[in-house]
Amino acid sequence: MKTVVILFAGFSGQYAFETSFGNFxxxxxxLSWACTVPESVGTVxxxxxxxxxxxxxxxxxxxxxxxxxxxxxxxxxxLLETIAHVCAERGADAAVYAAFDCxxxxxxxxxxxxxxxxxxxxEYTFADGYPYGMTPEIINKDAAIIxxxxxxxxxxxSEIVKRDSIMSLLKTDINSFEIETxxxxxxxxxYRLSFECSTKAxxxxxxxxxxxxxxxxxxxxxxxxxxxLAAVLKTVPAFYNVHIEPAEEGSVVYSPYKAAxxxxxxxxxxxxxxxxxxxxxxxxxxxxxxxxxxNAVVSLSAWGEPLLHPQFVDFVKAVVxxxxxxVLVETNGLHVTESLCKEIKAxxxxxxxxxVTLDAATEAxxxxxxxxxxxxxxxVAAVTLxxxxxxxxxxxxxxxxxxxxxxxxxxxxxxxxxxxxxxVIIQKYDSFCGALPDWKPADLSPLERNPCWHMRRDMxxxxxxxxxxxxxFLFDNIIGNAFVxxxxxxxxxxxxxxxxxxxxxxxxxxxKCDEYYTFNF
Numbered sequence: 001m002k003t004v005v006i007l008f009a010g011f012s013g014q015y016a017f018e019t020s021f022g023n024f025x026x027x028x029x030x031l032s033w034a035c036t037v038p039e040s041v042g043t044v045x046x047x048x049x050x051x052x053x054x055x056x057x058x059x060x061x062x063x064x065x066x067x068x069x070x071x072x073x074x075x076x077x078x079l080l081e082t083i084a085h086v087c088a089e090r091g092a093d094a095a096v097y098a099a100f101d102c103x104x105x106x107x108x109x110x111x112x113x114x115x116x117x118x119x120x121x122x123e124y125t126f127a128d129g130y131p132y133g134m135t136p137e138i139i140n141k142d143a144a145i146i147x148x149x150x151x152x153x154x155x156x157x158s159e160i161v162k163r164d165s166i167m168s169l170l171k172t173d174i175n176s177f178e179i180e181t182x183x184x185x186x187x188x189x190x191y192r193l194s195f196e197c198s199t200k201a202x203x204x205x206x207x208x209x210x211x212x213x214x215x216x217x218x219x220x221x222x223x224x225x226x227x228x229l230a231a232v233l234k235t236v237p238a239f240y241n242v243h244i245e246p247a248e249e250g251s252v253v254y255s256p257y258k259a260a261x262x263x264x265x266x267x268x269x270x271x272x273x274x275x276x277x278x279x280x281x282x283x284x285x286x287x288x289x290x291x292x293x294x295n296a297v298v299s300l301s302a303w304g305e306p307l308l309h310p311q312f313v314d315f316v317k318a319v320v321x322x323x324x325x326x327v328l329v330e331t332n333g334l335h336v337t338e339s340l341c342k343e344i345k346a347x348x349x350x351x352x353x354x355x356v357t358l359d360a361a362t363e364a365x366x367x368x369x370x371x372x373x374x375x376x377x378x379x380v381a382a383v384t385l386x387x388x389x390x391x392x393x394x395x396x397x398x399x400x401x402x403x404x405x406x407x408x409x410x411x412x413x414x415x416x417x418x419x420x421x422x423x424v425i426i427q428k429y430d431s432f433c434g435a436l437p438d439w440k441p442a443d444l445s446p447l448e449r450n451p452c453w454h455m456r457r458d459m460x461x462x463x464x465x466x467x468x469x470x471x472x473f474l475f476d477n478i479i480g481n482a483f484v485x486x487x488x489x490x491x492x493x494x495x496x497x498x499x500x501x502x503x504x505x506x507x508x509x510x511x512k513c514d515e516y517y518t519f520n521f
Contacts, residue, residue: 001118002041003138004092005034006083007066009047009055009100010074010161011196015203016101017054021210026103026197027055031064033098033105038114041090044069045100046082055100076165077157080148087141095139099163101197102133103206106219109135113182122180124170129184131226133195133206134219137166143177163196188223190450191233192519200294204235230499234456236293237491239520241460241471243302244282245309246274249332250373252357254399256435256474257303264475269304277463279311281483283318285461288487290322297353297521301330302460302471308335313343320348328521330355330397333382334374341389354394355425356383361407361414369404387421397425405441428518433472433509445514451502452516455494459487469497472513 007030009016016027024032034043044067047055052070059066069082083095094117098105109127113135117125123143127135139147147169151157156169170177197203208231215221226232246269248257258269267273289296298319300306306329309315319327327348333356344352358379360366366376386394396415400408408426415424429440452470460471465483467490468476480490501510510516 001093001114002039002091003037003094003096003114004041004086004090005037005043006086006095006097007031007034007043007045007100008074008079008097008161009045009051010071010079011048011099011101011163011198013048013051013054013101013198015197015200016051017058018197018203020203020207021103024103025058026101026203026206027058028062029103030098030100030105031059031062031066033107033110035064036107037096037110040096041092042067044082044086046071046074046079047100048072048074051100074161075158076161076169077148077151079161079165080144080151080169083139084141084144084148087144093141095141095144096136097139097166098136099133099196099198101202102195103197103210104134104195104216104222105136106130106134107217109182109219113138116180116182120180121178123178124166125180125182126167127182127184129187129189130219131188131191131193131195131223132163133202134222135182139166146177184223185220186223188227190446191227193223193226193232201235201238205232208232208235228502230495230502233451233502234495234498236296237289237459237487238293238296238457239459240289240293240296240298241302241458242277242282242285242298242300243304243461243463244277244300244312244315245304245306246270246276246463247308248304249308249334251371253369253403254359254401254429254436254439256432260435260474261303275463276309277465279314279318281465282315285482285487286318286322286325288482290325292488292491293324295324297326297328299328299330301328301355302462304463305332305335307331307340313340313347316344316352317347320351326351326353328353328355330357331382332357332370332374333379333386336382336385338385341385345389349390350393352390352393354386354390355397356386356394357399358383358396358411359398360404361411365404365407369401383421391421392423394421395423395425396421397427399427399429400441401429401439402441403439430472430515431512432474433512435474443514446517449504450517451498452510452513453519454515455498455501458520459491459494469494469507470510472515473509477507477509 017025019025045055046069056068117138123140125138214225261269319325359369363376398411454470461482465481466478467480479493
């Protein structure tokens with residue numbers, strides 16, 4: 001079976017050319033792997049304009065023969081049309097497709113994939129259970145033609161290529177294709193490892209694996225090493241949860257916030273003595289977030305009602321001014337207005353997600369869940385208004401408790417209907433390490449405990465700058481203050497906790513917590 005290797009270089013090349021793997025870069029390693037693909041009739045690099053010259057120069061340096069195809073932007077349709085054309089032009093039976101920034105593409109698993117593709121006369125073959133970046137996708141030449149045509153009929157066809165674009169397109173008509181799967185001997189998906197170098201997090205993770213001196217040619221050994229390294233599982237924060245506004249309306253039954261705030265500071269969060277974060281304090285933090293993480297989601301809703309902050313719009317503007325940062329706002333919706341929507345849309349369209357806490361399908365239950373602040377109809381009206389200005393980025397939410405379990409199905413069916421937006425979040429109940437009664441209607445925790453996602457990916461910053469080890473600690477277990485220390489220093493201070501957690505040595509509160517398996521961004 002003749003193959004042609006397609007290396008896609010349409011992603012950010014910021015770290016792809018860094019020589020951090022011995023004397024090689026991730027791109028160098030991908031080129032080296034391409035030369036090992038059986039019965040290959042050549043390597044084609046599909047590059048974005050920003051990467052094209054470097055891809056060609058590095059290939060020459062490595063004495064690697066490539067054909068470069070450069071485009072300003074690669075859509076899913078354009079990519080599949082190119083794959084189909086290259087297969088026809090080269091007389092290849094199938095394309096072996098991978099990203100150019102993956103330093104650990106594995107020859108043995110690639111050979112296994114190609115053998116399965118050939119044996120079962122598949123149209124598409126992929127590996128399941130391995131981390132992203134270790135294995136390619138195999139696409140039959142005829143399937144590439146069909147997929148190119150299918151992509152033109154689907155919305156996804158006009159979208160910029162993502163790492164899972166081909167599989168996402170296949171899923172729209174999956175029963176029409178002969179698909180084969182090679183299963184990893186162990187399922188490593190639980191850890192969400194991703195060995196690619198388009199982001200700082202991915203690059204750090206790859207470098208940590210390489211620096212561990214494990215056998216990177218052995219897929220299983222590499223994965224087993226990776227899941228035991230804190231430097232792989234904890235790279236840079238992906239989610240910053242910032243407490244900008246202390247005041248909160250009503251009395252949400254599943255929130256420990258008001259009681260914990262009063263206990264800690266001796267005043268109600270809605271009192272005049274409560275301290276809100278200022279824009280002057282927040283702006284330097286945003287710059288540090290961008291420098292530390294490069295790509296992250298910044299929530300303005302750690303506690304309190306963010307829309308009560310008089311400078312809320314300026315806070316949003318500060319975040320979205322950094323190219324790699326986006327905003328999450330969780331609100332009761334009672335202060336959403338047409339003018340606010342227009343103002344935010346003008347500065348943050350496409351870079352903001354809204355979550356509106358409803359928690360009920362009827363007015364009576366909404367009152368039980370939220371107290372006397374507003375009505376369900378007001379909150380629903382806020383969702384509708386937000387959907388008008390931010391389609392696809394608005395999520396009505398229900399936090400699942402014993403109290404509202406009776407309305408879960410009706411809530412889900414209503415909001416999942418495309419006529420009402422199609423987006424919905426069903427959030428698990430959180431007792432905050434036993435601070436609240438156990439009101440969860442179902443135990444969703446895994447049988448085997450995994451290392452806590454939140455310590456590995458999140459940073460919570462309180463209104464006074466204090467940084468707790470985790471949001472679950474509320475206002476206690478403070479490990480630093482973001483107003484007087486660098487975020488990077490505070491983030492490093494969390495690493496020993498992560499290492500102990502990985503070894504089963506947990507804080508007392510952590511042992512009571514079942515949020516460890518939940519994932520933000």
